[in-house]
Amino acid sequence: MIRKTRPPRAGGAPGKRGAGPAVRAARPAHSGAAEEKLGKIAGLSAVAAVFRHEPERVVRLYYDDSMKTAAGPFCAVLARLRRPYRLLPPEEMARVAGTVLHGGIVAAVRPREVPDLTLETAQRWAKAGAATVLLDGVGNPHNLGAIARTLAFFGLGHLVLSDHPAQAGLSDAAYRVAEGGLEFLDVRRLTGAAQALRSLRPHFHVVGTALHARGIPPEAVPRDRRPILLVLGNEENGLPPPTLAACETVVTIPGGGQIQSLNVSATAAILTYSLLLRQAER
Structure with a gap:
């Protein structure tokens, strides 16, 4: 059903939701046990798009020898964010990506929020x-x-x-x-x-x-x-x-x-x- 949004209740704590519709969204994965919740975005076009729009979602980057040049600008972004990137051999790339159809580059990303449509x-x-x-x-x-x-x-x-x-x-x-x-x-x-x-x-x-x-x-x-x-x-x-x-x-x-x-x-x-x-x- 479509629900109308309402203003927060008076006296509510700052930043908390009021009586409006619930927003169902996956919480970001940070480290430790939450690591397995990271998604994998594979292929140069898809990886380039996430770096263009939400680079802060990228936690790690993996690429093979064929993508060294293309990965350079992404690595520079991650270096500024103090996040890791690694050059991997083909067999390890397939393991990390979970598929051989990875296109030579994979970004491990925090899940994207998908809010309710109000x-x-x-x-x-x-x-x-x-x-x-x-x-x-x-x-x-x-x-x-x-x-x-x-x-x-x-x-x-x-x-x-x-x-x-x-x-x-x-x-x-x-x-x-x-x-x-x-x-x-x-x-x-x-x-x-x-x-x-x-x-x-x-x-x-x-x-x-x-x-x-x-x-x-x-x-x-x-x-x-x-x-x-x-x-x-x-x-x-x-x-x-x-x-x-x-x-x-x-x-x-x-x-x-x-x-x-x-x-x-x-x-x-x-x-x-x-x-x-x-x-x-x-």
């Missing part, structure tokens, strides 16, 4: 005309990363993750596939998608996606003064029925081949280009 924040986005994407049950972190990369590529800035039990979060795999795209997005959490979408409809044109020709084609979506909130669901089953019912407009990308549906990240790319950018260019 009604006030959503209204601010809508007033600015900011098209937004909500993922409700997209469980594959590679798809989440690919969607984030698409949004960043097209210059969109907002991504919302529902509390669906299958919904993927900001994992190492999502960061790797996003190629730095997640660093350019304001990412929020949404509790109770179906109920929340109904409260957002005065501010956004809520457009859901459906499989098996249950919706209209993208070009038939009516023009609207409100920005679009595009809702994408589970890779296999689509949106949960209550979420789909809360959408004002339902779209289906028509196909003429033998495969019944597109991957959700491909659907996101097509609809971002055909719907969200079309609206932004009005």
